[in-house]
Amino acid sequence: MAKLLKNREILLVLAIIALVFAIALRFPGFVAPANLARVYNDTSILIILALGQMAVILTRCIDLSMAANLALCGMVAAMINAAFPGVPIPLVILAVVALGAALGSINGLLVWKLDIPPIVVTLGTLTIFRGMIFLLTNGAWINAHQMSDAFKALPRAPLIGFPVLSWLSIVAIAAVYILMTRTPVGRAFFAVGGNPHAAVYTGIDVGRTRFLAYCLSGGLAGLAGYLWVSRYAVAYVDIAAGFELDIIAACVIGGISIAGGIGSVGGAVLGSLFLGVIKNALPVINISPFAQLAISGTVIIIAVAVNARTEKRKGRVILKKAEAV
């Protein structure tokens, strides 16, 4: 039982249940299955993005450019659809996933081949990607009436009880779970983050592994770009501005260590759901949506403080005084 309570995922599940229960005490409608499914659906995009960010953070890197990548891919998807409404939607999705992965690979190459610190690279590409949207469109919006019906309908289309959007996130979770736990690449993500020197000696190319993590996060950002634009039926320069913080917050809450090497798919999903429940509960319990930014900030700080406490016990203390800083 004590071991069970130390498990981060179970603690998070309990925290989410407690949160939902507290809201349900005053607003029983919130726990109706249909509403919970809506909350999950609303969180789907965040989950997809958090999965990519998790892979990057596991390798001791960070991707601040995900939201900008999403916006650029979403805009390109909308532009393709507006210019050639006949192009089948799966092809559009494939194109933007490839574009997202290509943009992510730019981050990856700069980190791999030039050894530039990841935070600097992605801070730079964050502004470059957003600026590129402006260059593409001259600041113009693409509105609902310029998009084809099929483009807008796909995420909403019901499939065995749930919208396609929810199903896509479930597929992404399953795919990343298999990648993380059943493939050499997934093990390499953990190895590189846990101890890069040891990873080199076991024959893992640290730079290449990081590159692959950035390609993954980029590809998922591309997918999320299409989903975002088709769901909200509008594309402009500033969509998802600042969303990179929510993605990192979801990962940190989910127990993914910013120092690399520690984390799980379950953690990323639960961290996203925790934020998703809060976001959907705010209007219900009558708190201004303006409070959301401050709440995410507070939750990030609390989560990182909790993470630091649980991680401290790891490893053997050789020099007691040096460790007691």
Place this chain on the structure above:
Amino acid sequence: MAELNLSPRVIPDRLQSRGSRALKSWESLLLVVAVLIFAINSFASPYFLDPWNLSDATFNFTEKAMIAFAMALVIIAGEIDLSVASIIALSSTAMGLAVTMGADTPMLVVVGLGTGLLCGAVNGLLITGLGLPSIVVTIGTMSLFRGLSFIILGDQAYTGYPASFAYFGQGYVWWVFSFEFALFAVFAVIYSVLLHKTNFGRAVYAIGNNQTAALFSGVRVGRVKFILFLLTGLMAGIASICLTSRLGSTRPSIALGVELEVVTMVVLGGVSILGGSGTIPGVVLAAFIMGMVTFGFGLLNVPGIVMSIFIGVLLISVIALPILWARARRRVAH
């Protein structure tokens, strides 16, 4: 930010003379670039060389550069503070709130500085007190501080600052030299002395190069870092007073994305993002370069978002170029 360094370290047989080292330094390269940009700008636009225009150009960088001085120290010590733009927003909001309660100009300055210091103290306590990584903490406080502004202001704005408050952002000390520029010059001197001539500055370098060794040499690592985050908060508070006074209004989205420009300025100034090296004169030159480039673009009617692309490219390339250069030289040497 533990980075992997597997390349062998080369120790030269003979150290270079002081003169040739100064000539080959990053700062002298920056000086050449600054002069070049100045020359190009004066050819590209006939309006550039007007003293009043040049004076206007300084407003592009003075506020950011004041924060960049403190940020340089933080980065040299191996940490980072991404919350500075949000501190500007919160401190500006606090001043706006004080105005609605009838505060006069001296009181507003106290409120602005106090909020900045308080935010810096929050960062410092979380980072040194709890031993958390500064990058995540300041990403968190970045949303927290700006989030508080949004809670207080929502979609409203504060205006109606007293007339005497306008001096900080709009006043001139002498001829074309604005109050902001004078403040920038004073802080450039103060931070140069602090970093290059005091024990505190040595401690900052020591922490950035090897924190454990610094600790064993008797440097109070936690206290030095706490002071650094206090300083960054204070400088953000000062920048907030200048910016609010210059704009004459406060919105919660004020100074959005400024942290990126400040970090770019520091890195362009030759401060290593991994900590341990860098100088204040370098940051001063970088401030001039960025200010003149954005002003030159402005004269040529380039939209703001295109300038931000330029800053992003600049940030990546100033770090990439020395790495590529060193690699090319090593290849030639072999």
